[in-house]
Amino acid sequence: MTPEEKKVFMDKIHAFVGMEMAPPTKGPDDVNKAMIRHWCEVMGDANPVYTDEAFAKASSKGSIIAPPAMLQAWSLEGYPMHSPSKDEALLDNQRKLHKVFDDHGYTGVLGTNCTQEYFRDLKPGDQVIAHTVIDSISEEKATQRGIGHFIETVTRFTDQNGEKVGEMRFRVLKFIPNESNKVESAKDEGKPEVPTRIASPRGHDNAWWWQQVDKGVVPIQRCKNCQTLRHPPRSMCGECQSIEWDFIESKLEGEVFSFVELHYPKFPGYQYPLICAVISLGEGTRIVSNIVGCKPEDVKIGMKVKGKVEQVDEKTMLPQFYPA
Amino acid sequence: MSNTKTVAYKAVQVGDKLPPLEIPITSSLIVGGAIASRDFTPVHHDRAAAQAGGLPDVFMNILTSNGLMGRYVTDWAGPDATVKKIDIKLGAPNLPGFVMTITGEVKAKDDATGIVDVAVVGENNVWGMHMMGTVRVALPKEA
Numbered sequence: 001m002t003p004e005e006k007k008v009f010m011d012k013i014h015a016f017v018g019m020e021m022a023p024p025t026k027g028p029d030d031v032n033k034a035m036i037r038h039w040c041e042v043m044g045d046a047n048p049v050y051t052d053e054a055f056a057k058a059s060s061k062g063s064i065i066a067p068p069a070m071l072q073a074w075s076l077e078g079y080p081m082h083s084p085s086k087d088e089a090l091l092d093n094q095r096k097l098h099k100v101f102d103d104h105g106y107t108g109v110l111g112t113n114c115t116q117e118y119f120r121d122l123k124p125g126d127q128v129i130a131h132t133v134i135d136s137i138s139e140e141k142a143t144q145r146g147i148g149h150f151i152e153t154v155t156r157f158t159d160q161n162g163e164k165v166g167e168m169r170f171r172v173l174k175f176i177p178n179e180s181n182k183v184e185s186a187k188d189e190g191k192p193e194v195p196t197r198i199a200s201p202r203g204h205d206n207a208w209w210w211q212q213v214d215k216g217v218v219p220i221q222r223c224k225n226c227q228t229l230r231h232p233p234r235s236m237c238g239e240c241q242s243i244e245w246d247f248i249e250s251k252l253e254g255e256v257f258s259f260v261e262l263h264y265p266k267f268p269g270y271q272y273p274l275i276c277a278v279i280s281l282g283e284g285t286r287i288v289s290n291i292v293g294c295k296p297e298d299v300k301i302g303m304k305v306k307g308k309v310e311q312v313d314e315k316t317m318l319p320q321f322y323p324a
Numbered sequence: 325m326s327n328t329k330t331v332a333y334k335a336v337q338v339g340d341k342l343p344p345l346e347i348p349i350t351s352s353l354i355v356g357g358a359i360a361s362r363d364f365t366p367v368h369h370d371r372a373a374a375q376a377g378g379l380p381d382v383f384m385n386i387l388t389s390n391g392l393m394g395r396y397v398t399d400w401a402g403p404d405a406t407v408k409k410i411d412i413k414l415g416a417p418n419l420p421g422f423v424m425t426i427t428g429e430v431k432a433k434d435d436a437t438g439i440v441d442v443a444v445v446g447e448n449n450v451w452g453m454h455m456m457g458t459v460r461v462a463l464p465k466e467a
C-alpha cells in the first residue's frame with residue numbers, strides 16, 4: 001500500500017470502532033439441560049452441579065447450573081456459521097470489518113485473548129441476550145505471524161430481566177500471513193511439522209565451525225602464528241592479532257565449569273529436562289553445550305564429562321556431553 | 325469420576341499446585357467441542373478449510389479451551405465453587421494427535437471475598453504453550 005492508500009485503509013477500519021456488531025440478539029435456545037449435558041460429555045466435565053439434579057438441588061447452587069464457560073455458546077448462531085452470506089449487505093459489522101482487512105491482504109485471523117467474567121450462574125430456563133461492540137483496533141504491529149492489527153470486541157450478556165450476567169473481551173489479530181510460515185506448516189499435508197531446535201546462526205566467521213560439527217567433528221580454532229587456541233570462532237587471534245588460522249579436533253573431554261537448568265518457558269523442539277552448561281575442555285578452551293544422560297540433580301560443577309556429536313533432531317547435529 | 329467435595333477457602337495456600345491433567349487431543353474432541361459450543365466455523369470441523377488457512381488439520385476452538393480450563397479448576401475446587409472469571413491468552417493451536425498437559429498453581433487469595441486466583445497453563449507436546457491464564461473462583465470459607 002502507498003502511504004495514501006494506507007491512510008484510506010486506516011480511516012476505513014477506524015470507522016468501525018464503537019460500532020455494534022449487530023443489535024442485541026437473543027440466543028437461539030434458552031439455557032437447557034440437554035445442551036449442558038452435551039457440553040459436559042465432550043469436555044469430560046463430571047461436576048455434578050451441571051448434570052445431577054438431586055445433587056445440584058442439595059448443593060449450595062440449589063439447582064442445575066450451566067458451566068460458566070458456556071456463556072458465549074448460548075449466543076452463537078450455530079450451523080449457519082459454516083457459510084456466511086455472500087451478500088455483503090447482509091454481513092454483520094464484524095464480518096464487514098474483517099472483509100475490509102481481507103481485501104487489503106490481511107487475510108490471516110487468529111484469536112489471541114479471551115477474558116470472560118461471570119456475574120451469576122445461569123440455570124435452565126434463563127435467556128441469554130448478547131450485545132457485541134467493536135471496542136478498539138490497534139495500530140499496526142509486527143508479530144510472529146506477520147504484520148497486523150489487533151481488534152478487540154466487548155460482548156455484554158444480559159438475561160430475560162435485562163440484568164447483566166456476564167461480559168467477554170475478545171481479541172483477534174488480523175494479519176498479512178508470512179509466506180514462509182504458511183509454506184512450512186502446510187507442506188506435509190495432514191501432518192503437523194515437528195519443531196526442531198533453533199538453527200545455528202552461520203555467518204562469515206563461524207559457518208566453517210558448524211560445517212565440521214555436521215560432519216561429527218568439534219573443531220577448536222588455532223592461530224597459525226602463535227598456536228593459541230580460541231573458541232568461539234573469530235577472525236583474529238587475541239594474542240598476536242594474526243588472521244591466519246587452522247583448527248584441531250577436540251577430544252571432547254572436560255569438566256563442568258558452570259551450568260543452568262532451563263525450566264520455563266519451554267521452547268518447542270527442545271527435550272526437557274534441559275541442562276545448558278559451560279564445559280572446560282582438556283585442550284583449554286570452553287564450550288557451551290548440553291549435559292545429557294543423567295538427572296539434573298546429579299550435575300555438579302567440576303564433574304568430569306565426555307562429549308560426542310549427535311543428531312538431536314531431524315535437522316540438527318550438536319555436541320552433547322555425558323558424565324564421564 | 326465426579327468430584328463431590330469442595331475445597332474450603334481456608335485450606336488453600338498461595339503456591340498450592342493443582343494435580344496435572346493430560347488431555348489427548350483427537351479429531352473427535354476438536355469437532356465434538358466445536359459442536360457442543362455451537363461454533364460451526366469450518367476450520368474446527370473441516371480439514372480442507374483448516375488447510376486453506378495454513379494449518380495441517382482441524383484445530384481446537386477457543387470455547388473448548390475455555391471449557392477445559394474451567395473444568396480443570398472446578399475438578400479441583402469442587403461443586404460448590406463459583407467460577408467468576410476465565411482470562412486466557414492463546415498460543416499454539418491444538419491439533420489431532422497432540423497431548424495437552426494442563427497445570428495450575430494458586431497465585432492469590434482475597435480473605436474478604438473468599439476469592440482465589442489460579443494460574444493455569446495448557447501445553448501441548450508438539451508446539452508448546454496452547455493456553456495460559458487465570459481462573460478466578462469463589463470458595464466457601466468452610467467446606
Ligand SMILES: [Zn+2]
Binds near residue numbers: 238
Ligand atoms: Zn596468535
